[in-house]
Amino acid sequence: MIILGPNRYGKAETRVVRVTRHGDAHRLKDLNVSTSLSGAMDDVHLTGDNSAVLTTDAQKNTVYAFARRHGVGAIEDFALLLARHFVDSQPSVHRARVAVEEYGWERNAGSGHSFVRSGTEVRTCVAHHDGSGTWxxxxxxxxxxxxxxxxxxxxxxxxxxxxxxxxxxxxxxxxxxxxxxxxxxxxxxxxxxxxxxxxxxxxxxxxxxxxxxxxxxxxxxxxxxxxxxxxxxxxxxxxxxxxxxxxxxxxxxxxxxxxxxxxxxxxxxxxxxxxxxxxxxxxxxxxxxxxxxxxxxxx
Structure with missing residues (x-):
């Protein structure tokens, strides 16, 4: 007998840069966001029925919209907000995984609007949410x-x-x-x-x-x-x-x-x-x- 095993899908590596402007003092957040969803998705694999599928394009657009609507502070908070949104807003989505990489920038020469990349170090997080638990x-x-x-x-x-x-x-x-x-x-x-x-x-x-x-x-x-x-x-x-x-x-x-x-x-x-x-x-x-x-x- 042949059965469908574990599966998920999503939008990988959505690059988003958020500039927050407070007068002459600007703040810069540079992220790479990957979303992945799973749940009641058997039919899309077995019969080609796409009615349960939230498109990966919509997942990408949600990242951009949330960056504008909610801003971006700690990447963990941004990842949690996205993961909970996908599970809570889509009946077919039972689990969401959101991974975020942050590339650091430092102010350049005391300027409020000029920045320089701060080395090779990358900050990361992965948030999981399934409606009943969060990790x-x-x-x-x-x-x-x-x-x-x-x-x-x-x-x-x-x-x-x-x-x-x-x-x-x-x-x-x-x-x-x-x-x-x-x-x-x-x-x-x-x-x-x-x-x-x-x-x-x-x-x-x-x-x-x-x-x-x-x-x-x-x-x-x-x-x-x-x-x-x-x-x-x-x-x-x-x-x-x-x-x-x-x-x-x-x-x-x-x-x-x-x-x-x-x-x-x-x-x-x-x-x-x-x-x-x-x-x-x-x-x-x-x-x-x-x-x-x-x-x-x-x-």
Whole structure:
């Protein structure tokens, strides 16, 4: 027997830039929004009946309309507003997933209207809503960090193909990709523009998690990137009680000492080759032992 399995559809990567103008002081929000809906959608697959389908074009237009009508503050609030709207407004939509990426901009030279992109780091969130429950995962991507010392790697397993030499002091660098699950999400409509109705200060929570990640990376004497990963996740949970689980993906951005002997020069740990590939990839989760179930949050 052949049956239809799990399915969903949506509009991927709707780019929206929202400018808020308060006199000469402007505020800029630069987002990439992906929406995905599922529910009573069997007929569209099995018979071609489209009557239950809210078009992906309408999903895109909703993103733009809500950016104008409600403004954009913390991306978590904007994602929640969209997810709840799609479920509440469409009888055939039982579950909504809204993923948002935010690209940071900083004011340029003290101007109220000139901006410069703030590095490679991207803030992220994924909101899920199914009418009875809501889940939120916040995160960041490509937060590049480097320690010039206080890192070693030795005592590892060896086989006939092992050529890596042990080291008691090395450069440790990575581009942090992290996501963290909130233990509870307030019910009711958020205030996407960050106004007084906002039930959770997502921006404050984000900054607290980010600072915890940075502090743990800088302050951990690392015997392996795995140890550093655990220290970073544990620091987030210790500093941020609203977070119940952290997932980290840490590519090891290798730095190799350059042999300068052919040029009659020594190299006392000063000149390195930064190799971009291949690279070690360390991944893991750190969570509270009493953390509530994740539901669809990580999907």
């Amino acid at each position: 939120m995962v916040s995160g960041l991507r490509d937060l590049v960090v480097l320690n010039t010392t206080n890192s070693e790697f030795r005592g590892f397993a060896k086989d006939p193909y092992t050529t890596l030499a042990e080291t008691g002091d090395r450069v440790l660098a990575t581009a942090v990709n992290a996501s963290w699950r909130h233990g509870a999400v307030p019910s009711g409509d958020p205030a996407p523009d960050g106004g007084r109705g906002a039930a959770t200060d997502w921006d404050k929570s984000y900054e607290s998690v980010r600072q915890a990640l940075l502090a743990a990376f800088a302050g951990t004497y690392s015997r392996s990137l795995q140890q550093t990963l655990y220290a970073m996740g544990a620091r987030v949970l210790a500093d941020c009680p609203e977070i119940c689980e952290v997932r980290l993906s840490l590519p090891n951005r290798h730095h190799f000492l350059v042999d300068l002997a052919p040029f009659g020069l020594d190299n006392p740990d000063e000149v390195y080759l930064a190799a971009d590939r291949p690279y070690g990839l360390i991944e893991g989760a750190v969570l509270r032992d009493d953390a509530p179930g994740a539901g669809p949050a990580w999907d």
